Amino acid sequence: MSIVQRMASNKASSAALTFELVAKCSTTRARASILTLPHGPVNLPIFMPVATQASLKGITPEQLESTGCRLCLNNTYHLGLKPGQEVLDAVGGAHKLQGWKHNLLTDSGGFQMVSLLKLAKVTEEGVRFLSPHDGSPMLLTPEHSMSLQNSIGSDIMMQLDDVLVTTHPDKARMREAMERSVRWLDRCIKAHKNPDRQNLFCIIQGGLDLEMRRECCREMVARDTPGIAIGGLSGGEAKDDFCKVVAACTELLPELKPRYVMGIGYPEDLVVSTALGADMFDCVWPTRTARFGNAITKHGVLNMKKEQYAKDFGPIEDGCGCPCCRPVDQEGAIGVTRAFVHHNSAKETVAAHLLTIHNVWYQLHLMGGARDAIIADKFPAFVKEFFNNLYPDRKSYPSWAVNALKTVGIDLFES
Amino acid sequence: MTFELLKTAVKDGGARLGRLAFSGRRTVDTPNFFGLTSRGVIPHVTPDNVEKHLHTNGTYMALEDFIERPQQYMTRSPPIYETPSPINKPLNSFTAMPSSIITVLGSRRLPAVASPMGNTNQGISVFTSTGFQAVTTKEYLNAVQSLNPDIAIPLADLTHKTNTPTSKRALRMAERTDDWIKEWFTEMYKNKDSKIATFAPVLPISYSMQWEYLERLSEEHASNPAGLSEIQKPRHPPRLALTAPSTPHQVLRQLALGMDIFLLPFLSTASDAGIALSFTFPPPPPGSSESSELLPLGIDMSSPEHSISLTPLTDSCTCYACTTHHRAFVQHLLCAREMLGWTLLQIHNHAVLASFFASIREALADGTFEEKAKQFQLRYEPEIPTGLGERPRARGYHFKSEGPNEQKKNKPAWSKFEGEEGEQVKEGEKKVEGTVAEKVGELRIQDEQSGSSGLGSGVDSVAETPLVPDENADAKDLEEKGFAERVEEEKK
C-alpha cells in the first residue's frame, strides 16, 4: 500500500480560476482536485450535463441543483440564435437568463457548424457556411465566437478550433487544422474581453496522430490558458485510439491545470479517462437518452419502456440516492417506481424529467465516487468494482478498456 | 371525511364557504380547485414540484388513464392494481403523488372523449391510450376499492356528447345510473373500514327527473353519500364541479350557484398555449387613463415583446416561476420549444388560481363576494387569449375526436419520418394514433442505439433540441444575432 502523494505546491491560480490538486492516485494517473470558478468551487473529476438552450430537458434549475450539479454547459451556437446576442446583452448574460447561480461552460459554436452543416468550409478567416435558410454565404470567426461567449458570460469559454473528425484521412489537412487551431487560439485570446471573470480554455487538436497531438500540446501549453481541453474525439474513432490520444496528452499537460475531454459521457469512458488523468467531461447522451425511457444504472442502461418493468415497483435503481430513487422516508424523496416511469414513458413529459434527474445524478455521483476513491487511494478497486457491476461476466469486458487501464497499472482481471 | 359549511352568501343557496378535511391530508378550504392529471401526473410537473410549488391540495385522476391493454400483452392485468402501498393509498403510491394530497378517482378524463360504442346496462365505455374498452360497474367497484382514493365518483350513464340527451335517453340515463348507484352502495361499504368518500354523480337531465333521482339518492343512501359531483340542487354535502368551466367568469357563476370544488381543464390548456394567466380577484382598481379598457385574462408569453423583460410573469405573483425566473426566460423557452417553459407556466397558472380562490374565500368571509364578482365580470375580457406559441405535442389520449373533419392537433413535424409514417393515420382513427406514437418511440430508440444521430427524425421534436440550424434563421438573423457575418463573395 502506498501513500497518497501530496505536492509541496498543489495550487495554481489565474485571473478567474484556482485549481487545487487534492490527491493523486498512487497507481493510475487519476487526480482529485477542486476547481474554483467565478460562480463557486466544483470538485473534479466532474461530469457536466448539457443544457443546450439554457434549459436541461424540462427540469428546473432548482432540480438540477438538487442533483449536486454546480457546473453545466450551454451551447453557444444555440444561444447565439435564440435568444441571440442582443437579448443576452440586455438581460445580462446566460446565468441571469436561466436563473442559474452556479457555473456555466460554453463551447465555441464551431463544432455545430462543421459537424452539422455539410457545406461548411474552414478558411484562415473562420468557418464559412451557407445560411441554412436562404443560402447566403456566412462567416464565423474566432472573434465572433469570443464576442458571443463574452455576452453569454460563461465561467469557462472554449476557443474556436478547426475541428476535424479524428478519422480524417488527409494528414496534411489534419496538420493544417492543428496549426490553425493554435493560430485561432491567439486570435481568441486577443478578442476575449473579460479574462478577469471568464476563463478561456484552449483545445488540443491533431487527430489520432500522437506526435501531432504532442506538438499541439506544447504549442497550446505555451499560451498558458487557465484550462486545457482535448478536442476532436467522441467521433468515429476506435476506443483504443481514443484512449491513446487522451493518455498522450495528459502525459504532457501541466499538473496544476484542469483537463477537459470534450463530448464524452458513457460511464465506461468517464472512468477510463479519469484513470488516464482527465478531469472534466460533458455529453448530451445521459439527458437525451432519458427521453427514450433509458435509465443509466451501475448495471447498465435499462429501457423503462420494456414490458418487464410494467409491474416493477422498485426504484429506477436500487441504492441510488437521487430524489427519484431514495427511500421514501428520506428528505426530498419522490418515490418513483419503474412501473410509473414505464406507465408514462413517451406519453407524459414528466417521465422524461424524472429519468433526467436520475441520469444526471448517476453521472455526477459516478464521478463523486471516483473522486472519493482517489482521495482514499482506492481508485483501482473502484474501477474494478465499476466494471464488475457493469459486466457480470468478465469475458465481456471491452478490450479497449482492459488495455487502456493496463497502461496505467490496473489489471481488470486480477482479483 | 368531514365537510364543514362555514358560511353561505345567501339564505338558501348561493356561494358558500366551507372546509373539507381528510385525516392525514391537507385540509381544503372551499371554494377551491383540484389539479387535473393526465395519466396520473399534472402535465409537465414532476411530483416533487407538485408538492413544493403547485399549492394544490387535491388531484383528480381518471381510471381510464391506467387500464390500457397493450396489443402484445392483452391479457396482462393493469399494473396499478398490484402497487404495494405502505400508506394503503395505491393510487398515490403508483403515481408518486405526495401523500398529503387528496385524490379523487373518476372513470373518465375531464373532458372525456365520447365513445362510439356507448354504454350498456353492465357499464360504460372508456378511452385508454390503446383504444376504447368496456368497464363494468363491478370492475369499477373493484378498481376503486383496490386503489383506495380519498374520494370516488361512481359510474354514471353519461354520453359525453355536447347535445342534450333526448328525453328517452335521459330517462334511461337516470334509471341506469340509479341502478348502478344502488349496487355501488350495497357493495362499496361492505367493508366497514372503508374511508372512501362517495361523491354521487348528478346528471344532465331535466329538473323533474333530476329531482326524482336525487330524492331516491338521499332516501336510499341517506347515510352514505358524502358529496355530489355536479352542479345542481343545493344540499349540505360538498359539491365537486365536473363542469369544466372554460373561464374564471364561468367559475364565478358556478361558484355563486353553490359549487365548492372545481376541476379546471383551462389551466393546462393555457400553459400549453404559452399563456400566463394574469387575473386577480378582485380586479385591480381602474386606473384613470385606461379605465374603459377590458383587462386580458392572460398574457401570451411567447410574444417577442417579453424577450428582454426581467419582470415576473405577473406583478403580484409569488410563485416559484415568478420569484426565481422572469418573462425573458419563459419567452426564450417557449420560442426554443424547451419543455421547461410549460413547466414554469403550469406552476404559475396554478398559483394564479390558488390565489384567485383564496381571495374569493376572503370576500365570502367578509361579505364582499357579490360586489367583487360583479367588478370582475366588468373588468376582464370574456375569454382567455389563445396564444401564438407552439404547443407541446398532443397524444392520442389527450384530445377529443370531433368527427371526420376535425383539424389535426399536431402540426406535421419537420422531419420526413412523420410525413411517411404519421400520415398513414387516417382521420377518425384517433385511437390508432397512440399506438403509432409508441411505435415511433421504439423506432427512435433503435435509431439512437444503432448510433445514427437520430437528430433529424424528431417526431416528438417539441422536446428535442434541434441541433440542425433553425429553419427560420436566415442570414440576416445570424448576422443580427452576432453569430456570424454575411460575406458578399466567396473568396478563394
Ligand SMILES: [Zn+2]
Ligand atoms: Zn435514481
Ligand SMILES: [Zn+2]
Ligand atoms: Zn407566478
